[in-house]
Amino acid sequence: MTLQHKPHHAAPAACSAELIAIGSELILGHVAERNGAFLARELTRLGVAVQFTTTVGDDEQAMAETLERAIGRSQIVITTGGLGATEDDLTKKVLARVTRRRLILNDELRIRIRARYKQRGGSVPASVDRQALVLSRAHLIENALGTAPGIQVSGPHYWLAALPGVPHEMEAMFHAVVSGLLQARFGLRPRSRLRVLHCGGVGELLVNERLRPLFSERPGSIGVIAKPAGADVLLLAGPPKIDPSLRHRPTAIPADYDALQALEREVRGRLGDAVFGADDDSLASVVGRLLRERELTLAVAESCTGGLVTHLLTNVPGSTAYVDRGIICYSNRSKSDLAGVAPQLVEEYGAVSAQVAWALADGIRRASGCSIGLAVTGIAGPTGGSAKKPVGLVHLAVSDQGTVTTKFHHFHGDRLALKQAFAHAALDLLRRHLLKAGI
């Protein structure tokens, strides 16, 4: 997918940012770098345009080269990682070098960090005082969840924050401090220039087909991303501009949010009830809201998805209010034990069939006394497929008192991708059933 806002005129300059992730475990491919995606999302929500993200190992030369370039070309630079107590943690040393600052031992901080280590019951490493070194003319960013504080320094043309690499510490510090500093410094407002509409039960190809006329009318403002058993539509407004006449107190000129809203209405009109939510919504959170509003309870019977449907549903805080139970009936005997599926049904139609999905959904609903039963049975592979019932086939069913609705799909992908597609298709079937059932 490619999506880039094409500016209509050159000046004023876009408010641009650059992210740098530091850590050799990232460069080895063992740990996927995820801080960049978090920061890019949050900066986009502030209207800022991220232009580069770079990952480097704990290598002084590579770090210096990358930092030097970043503060030379980007207004906002955020680094993650390399602030720990070990010798390999070089961020402050390199930052001091490229921003021409000294490193000074901060006594108050040293005492605070030592106390934090002791409070956690661990021994205090000999190298802990490294963490109390701070750059001259820098602001400290408090780290409420860890020992290494962040650092904020500014130059004539850059604003830089160095944050720790531990995701939950970094994320908390961004929300508590960094976001506010950026808003104050650049006159930004927390209003995203990206709007994401989530679609369920339709493939990327169909979404592309329905939106085709918009691609040429609004080049670079709209993109489509494939998701398990669905797709996301990305709508983008141009980044806010920095007014160059206010050089020492830059103020962002807001992005065109009216055009963004008009585009969203147009897209929703073309996609109808395939759109199940926006931005932070998930299929599980939307289904959960519908169940809760209707005061319904749910029991799930899964086979091939092996617990994933109920795992997704119970990722939502408070799901205990509507998720009563789930059963994962991998063996045929478990289907009859737990959901009362007659063994003859499995013999006659096979475990992966509309009939068995029907019996599972209705059986689990009756056995549990819940309002609704949801069932999934399919072939996730890599083996177990046949010409008539290939890998990727899934049968779904929803039982709601008097009625049972069944549906089947044939998806492509490996075992893990198929489990995801099956589970999301099941949740979407339930969503559509609940919408049709009305309040």
Next chain:
Amino acid sequence: MTLQHKPHHAAPAACSAELIAIGSELILGHVAERNGAFLARELTRLGVAVQFTTTVGDDEQAMAETLERAIGRSQIVITTGGLGATEDDLTKKVLARVTRRRLILNDELRIRIRARYKQRGGSVPASVDRQALVLSRAHLIENALGTAPGIQVSGPHYWLAALPGVPHEMEAMFHAVVSGLLQARFGLRPRSRLRVLHCGGVGELLVNERLRPLFSERPGSIGVIAKPAGADVLLLAGPPKIDPSLRHRPTAIPADYDALQALEREVRGRLGDAVFGADDDSLASVVGRLLRERELTLAVAESCTGGLVTHLLTNVPGSTAYVDRGIICYSNRSKSDLAGVAPQLVEEYGAVSAQVAWALADGIRRASGCSIGLAVTGIAGPTGGSAKKPVGLVHLAVSDQGTVTTKFHHFHGDRLALKQAFAHAALDLLRRHLLKAGI
């Protein structure tokens, strides 16, 4: 975590690589960039040292700047993305510019791509011929799973491959073509300079404590990463060196694999049976192998993990041989319905207690007729905790015929992190039980 191999002498130069991911959806933070981690892992497996990974949007200037720098400083450059048929896909245009090559329409390729679109049943986009443009003096890399082929070009000091951004296409092309090309060109052998040992049932702090003497003996060769209810130990050999006397036919001098093996023996000696596997092993695959070897069957009763334990177990192909069923008993009634847990037990000790874990594991084993029952009951939060039973508390139990083993933990983190920690702790308890039980 920081981990970087410190070379003992300067020359010959390490075989260095740089990765560039292209796509505006990546720079918006909506889609996490994952191709870089795959390529870094695969290059590390070939002994190559990745030094930089950069992500840029579909922006001609930013791409040119990044590519120009990469071919100037790295021996191996691999780009992903920007090879599609739309106007935003700029990789070939920019590559032609920075490598001083022309773009030529390849007629054979044009016919092949048009046929591929028709075969898929879709309409042929007007812009499809863009995909048939190739750089002069370049090799095509066939894309068996998609329409956009890859491109390989070389200069006096660089070797560059441009691959599509769709992960499964890119990964297949790397394995089928790119890996072999790199091995031939640089005399590399598929032998990883990274060895990962996975530990279960011990925290990052304890692993660090046990390995502390090794950190100073072997600086930069060993690192520890926290994992849910466990930790990974990363062992690293130096990258193979390029013999500078063979400039036009560089040949890698292998990394020191003997030292790597000696280090692994030392680490395993210090960590004992906390180490459950290496590299591609997962707790679920290791537990699966133990169950299969012993011809045992498993039934799982989960509460707070909501299906995650069984989801992890059934991610392993062939798990149908030993996973019989799972139950997710969120409500108290479901605990008695599905596992025969006496309601008085829940009333007296609470749903999150060793007694209820005991009853769940034993109850599901008896009800299912399986060899082993595994149970998890805990508080994933954010609400539902108390002073006596805080969020993060989990009780686990394994029932194996005559004996039931219980264990509890208190973890920290948000709801999703706690579900992961609980599930991995449960699988580790089962692993340790199976090891103790012998074959």
